[in-house]
Amino acid sequence: MLEAKEERLSKLEKLVAGLEEKRRDLDDILEDVRRINERINELRKGVRERREEVGEELRKIESELKLLNERRDELLVEKGKVEEKLEASKVKLEELERELKDLVHKHYVAELFVRACNNAAEEVGRFVLDQVKREAASIWGRVRGGVWEVDWDKKLLPFLRSGGVEYVAEQLSGAEKVVLFVALRVSLAKRLGNPGFLIFDEPIEHLxxxxxxxxxxxxxxxxxxxxxxxxVASCDEGLLEAEWDNVIRLSS
Known part of the structure; x- marks a missing residue:
């Protein structure tokens, strides 16, 4: 009977020892689980914090992008205004270039006229020059009416005289300057030895x-x-339809 109890006690002690060992193993497992849960919580917290940081960065980027888009729209409007001003400036520049070209041409014609007068004055005497003046005055008088004299100063700049009053070229209108210029050209050609050819550029413009x-x-x-x-170079249809030997039309 005693042996049976001792055997039973021995089994119980072994069982208790086994349970103790399992309890320690379970404690170890629970500790591992606790550490894992803590790590999981830390990771979750880090993810939340990182998510908040990313969200804040995204909000900043969206705000900056909005400002940039607004600035882009402003710049596009400014660009349109600048392009309009640029086009207007180009048109104005083209007009100024045409005006400059016209002024250069007129200046060139005036220089040619002065040179021609200089050369003519050196080659002919007073008598022939008086004939030129009378011929030019006759043409001018037929256009303007009245009695006129045509003369030029020491610089060979032409002027008119009527009733004791002198009129320099600057006092004449554009049309009157054209008439005086043509009258002098024709008179010089007829009285000073014909050069064989004459060139006129828009001789009846403004008349x-x-x-x-x-x-x-x-x-x-x-x-x-x-x-x-x-x-004769002209854009006047009436002049172009006159009885010329040849008419050449140029297109722009």
């Missing part, structure tokens, strides 16, 4: 219809008076 017809008749008679070749 009224009566004076246009008068100067057109003068130009048409020049070939009969010894001018071998007459070249």
């Amino acid at each position: 009224d219809e009566k004076n246009k017809e008068f100067l057109k008749e003068i130009l048409l008679r020049l070939p009969e008076e010894g001018v071998k070749q007459l070249i």
Whole structure:
């Protein structure tokens, strides 16, 4: 009976020892689980914090992007205004270039006229020059009416005289300057030895219809008076439709 109890006690002690060992193993497992849970919580906390940081960064980026888009729209508006001003400036520049070209051309023609007068004055005497003046005054008088004298100063700049009053070229209108210029050119050609050809650029521009017809008749008679070749550049249809030997039309 005693042996049976001792055997039973021994089994119980072994069982208790086994349970104690399992309890320690379980404690170890629970400790591992606790550490894992702590790590999981730390990771979750880190993820939340990182998510908040990322969200804040995204909000900042969106705010900056909005400002940049607004600035871009402003710049596009400014660009449109600048382009409009640039186009207007280009148009104005083209107009100024055309005006400059016209002024250069007129200046060149004036220089040619002055040179021609200088050369003519050195080659001919007072008598022939008086004939030139009378011829030019006759043409001018037929256009303007009245009694006129045509003369030029020491610099060979032409002027008019009527009734004791002198009129320099600066006092004449654009049309009057054209008439005086044509009158002098024609007179020089007829009285100073015909050069064989004459060139006129828009000779009747700014004139009224009566004076246009008068100067057109003068130009048409020049070939009969010894001018071998007459070249006239004009945009006036009335002048182009006159009885010329040849008419060449140029397109722009």
